Amino acid sequence: MIRQNIKVAVDAVVFGYKEKTLQVLLIKRNIDPFKDSWALPGGLVLESESLEEAVERELKEETNATVDYLEQLYSFGKPGRDPRNRVVSVTYFGLVKPEHHTIKADTDASDVAWFDINELPELAFDHATILDMAQKRLQNKLTYEPIGFDLLADKFLFSDLEKLYMTILDKQIDRRNFRKKILSFGILEELAEKVSEGRGRPANLFKFNQKQYFKLKEEGFLFDIK
């Protein structure tokens, strides 16, 4: 084999949803280059682990987070993207439910925090580009896969789902059509439990039935809310 000195890293764009804003999980670097800058969690892949295992390990080590949804995003490999060495980063995009928002910086980062996607600090390396691609993927995927439920609590109000779509897609939606469409899919269970929201009368909680979704998907059902 030819001599090659390229390192392989993984980086993760992890989204959460909190107080009607889309949030992203960042760490503060405690080593050079970009020491003290905010960055995506990630690091070099160990020789014995798969790429997915590497992402999960890095997330654990740097943020103590566990993700509810994880998929590969894209590989970034332009020469010069890391000032030390040629590094190809295989990036992932993850979603975290509110139940799992608790994070804590570990030895590999000096700090870790959720940032509102609209109030981001300057990011290390090409991480702003990676984050931008992940946000587009999330917006796009939300319209053809029911991944929004991985950002909501297990039980949620229908209005929470509406707000999530409006926030992430950054546009108004026709609420009546949206409700009719989503409910027609038969992948939500309406629970007997009710909660009050603001001054309105109590509304029923809903639960996403993932098993039913996978069953329907196998039969050819397409989730589509474009």
Added chain:
Amino acid sequence: MIRQNIKVAVDAVVFGYKEKTLQVLLIKRNIDPFKDSWALPGGLVLESESLEEAVERELKEETNATVDYLEQLYSFGKPGRDPRNRVVSVTYFGLVKPEHHTIKADTDASDVAWFDINELPELAFDHATILDMAQKRLQNKLTYEPIGFDLLADKFLFSDLEKLYMTILDKQIDRRNFRKKILSFGILEELAEKVSEGRGRPANLFKFNQKQYFKLKEEGFLFDIK
């Protein structure tokens, strides 16, 4: 940085469309492992080149092919996928117009050929898995991006487009609806030129207007033939 001995390669799944079949470009390996097996074109990335440059160089060196469309597919990195060394392969998926089907094995491969996707030989490494993912991506993408035109000649009969969709999606389509829908998008130019196909009367040739498509796309138009 930690010691890491992982190599980075690129591999390409290049599709062509010929005689109403979907074809894929394969090379016969002239070195071990898997010597004399058919495989996807690809190889290790040079330190000075980008991942895209690496794919284009490998395609040129091994097959003499130039692609009309190229996008990143997925990165495969399971330990053990290459018996020599840990190798992470960043894979690409490409499309070639009939005008560019001419190929020729170069020094890096003992043979190169187009294979009908339904009559594939056994493939080296995990290349069958990669090819499978690329085929699914192609099928899926065909319904929401006008990439099928990168598999057709610049001028084509409408029936060629229909057959391409039926072949790649492996299902019948409602021809009348399909025609109505595609023509309504305003991204095809009907030319004055006519050709006869089989025993039918002469039919007009069409041309895809990519410039118009990009303009419409920017304005929010969604190509959608689900």
